[in-house]
Amino acid sequence: MLVFTRKREERLMIGNDIEVVVLGIGRESVKLGIRAPRRIAVHRWEVYEAIRAQNLAASTSAAVPPEILKKFSK
Amino acid sequence: MQFRSINFGELTYAPGDVIRFPEGLPGFPTLKEFLLLDSPEFQPFQYLQAVGDPPIAFPLINPQLVCPEYRFALSDEDARPLEAERPEDLMTFVIVTITQPVAQATANLMAPLVINSRRMVGRQIILHGSDYPVQFPLLRGQPQEQPQEQPQEQPQEQPAACEV
Numbered sequence: 001m002l003v004f005t006r007k008r009e010e011r012l013m014i015g016n017d018i019e020v021v022v023l024g025i026g027r028e029s030v031k032l033g034i035r036a037p038r039r040i041a042v043h044r045w046e047v048y049e050a051i052r053a054q055n056l057a058a059s060t061s062a063a064v065p066p067e068i069l070k071k072f073s074k
Numbered sequence: 075m076q077f078r079s080i081n082f083g084e085l086t087y088a089p090g091d092v093i094r095f096p097e098g099l100p101g102f103p104t105l106k107e108f109l110l111l112d113s114p115e116f117q118p119f120q121y122l123q124a125v126g127d128p129p130i131a132f133p134l135i136n137p138q139l140v141c142p143e144y145r146f147a148l149s150d151e152d153a154r155p156l157e158a159e160r161p162e163d164l165m166t167f168v169i170v171t172i173t174q175p176v177a178q179a180t181a182n183l184m185a186p187l188v189i190n191s192r193r194m195v196g197r198q199i200i201l202h203g204s205d206y207p208v209q210f211p212l213l214r215g216q217p218q219e220q221p222q223e224q225p226q227e228q229p230q231e232q233p234a235a236c237e238v
Contacts, residue, residue, distance in 0.1 A: 038150070038154070039151075039155070041097075041151070043202075047200060047202070048200070050184075050208045051100045051101075051182065051185045051198075051200060052101035053101070054169070054171060054180075054182050054185070054208050054209065055100055055102060055169065055182075055198075056101050057171045058132050058133060058169045058170060058182070059130050059132055061133065061170075061171050061172040061173065061179075062080045062081065062131040062132065062133055062172075063080065063081060063172075064081070064116055064133060064172060065172065065174075065176055067176050068172060068176040068179060068212075068213075069115075069116070069117070069119075071176070071213055072117075072139075
């Protein structure tokens, strides 16, 4: 992993079009600003990870047991 | 063209049946071509089946069946890659995770799939700032016949809305 030490207001460039700026530094958290093209989706890691894990679980559950179909046919 | 699907055996499809997901799905960035499979025996579920080998499929359901009040606004960032011109071209599904026992099956309301059925392009979108859960109980409000082996994390009395 690449590690940088940055001060408030200092920036990083990722590739040619993604800019990360340190907006604030608190005791427990840092505030980051990200400027990226609209095609680049930026997510909090925890949110993305929850969805990735759920997609994985769903893909291994693809066979639908008949019981669940019965419960839906009201 | 032919390939082996998860639930429907050997399938023949035409190039026009393929739905492109240019970004793949979270966890599956290389899967970009899918078929939407439907069969009366699997109602109300449908399948998003990746074209290719090994076969990977995601069970889907119409979110209105799980949560009648389910609504979200499509952001410009999400609408653009979907080439959405008319709202009526867009179909929304949520991915289902089937569990054993089935009483604990869930639907991912936080990250719906939106498919432009005219352009045959789709995207899994992440509803930032919504309180829709990643694991919404599919059989909420229905009698649970299966004995519970582990304590329920979900409270028995759910709020009227599907958000948590």
